[in-house]
Amino acid sequence: MSVNGITDVEFGDTLPVFDPDTSLANVARFVEAAHWNAPRFTDHEAARAEGLPGALVPGIMSQGFLAAMIHRWAPKAEILYVDTVFRAPVVVDQPCHINGVVTDLDEATGEVEIDLTVTNEAGETRVFGTARARLPN
């Protein structure tokens, strides 16, 4: 369910879960567009040779997923920041889920703070952070 403005939002509201496309093909398209093309993002064997668990979803792509999730929930939101802490790699071709929940809101300014977590299939947190967004009144 999407929201139009701050009056639609309450403390503790849960954003719809977003399952981003972490496939090798999608990551390859992203790194090509971002000029971040490196084997650690697009080649599992090359990444493992660097001691990684597999090819990585780039951090800026994860942040893009987080922003996309917010806009799916609140298409008119202006995202003020997305602040992330990377706890463990997000691995290409491994499904992950993004959860978000409203943990602060100011009706006067229209601003909300959202807790964001990227988890893997085992429910383990790979990335967490907060975002602040401004919604229309």
Place this chain on the structure above:
Amino acid sequence: MILDLHTHSVVSDDGRAKVPNYCQWIRARELPIEGFVLTEHRQFDFASDYSALARQFGLTILKASEVETEYGHVLVFGVTETLTQAFDFADIHLPLAQVIEESERHGAVPVPCHPGRKRVGMAAHIDALGVPEGVRIVEVFNGGSRGEEDRIAAAMADEQNYRGIGGSDAHIVSHIGRCATRFDGAVGSEGELAEALRGGDFEALSYREQA
């Protein structure tokens, strides 16, 4: 009394949670905890006063520290001003023996946290450094644990006859209360918390959903 013994606020460099929002979240979600302990990284937060907030929400809010040693990270409960002068809390290479000795000298209780974690957990260093002297309690439930980390912690606690605590290791609001510790009696101050931990009448709890 049930307390989450391991949380971080924006006072920690990687903490993103504001303490009022933790309180609001606990009440909004009707979490079964009655309070929490802020264990800020590499410091003791003397400056913040949460007493009014605690009264407003009917919660117990206490302060402690998480310091770093050659055996990984260690929670220190019952921190006093004199303890913070006994060693440099900001030093990321503290000798665990010194943390234990000085904590006990000043009435505090050191507890290695997430001991099953690679690099920053105690179990990862035992093969190289041996079993450390003086550890009595470890964190057996950590809300941020991945894979086998909690199992490794519990196995080590069983093997070494350590008592276990639980804490969420929350860095964002919605992660508070994932793990906690139940005490037989009331705990209303940092000193009472240290005393309760020394007394041994507590139990680690996990509220994490099993994937």
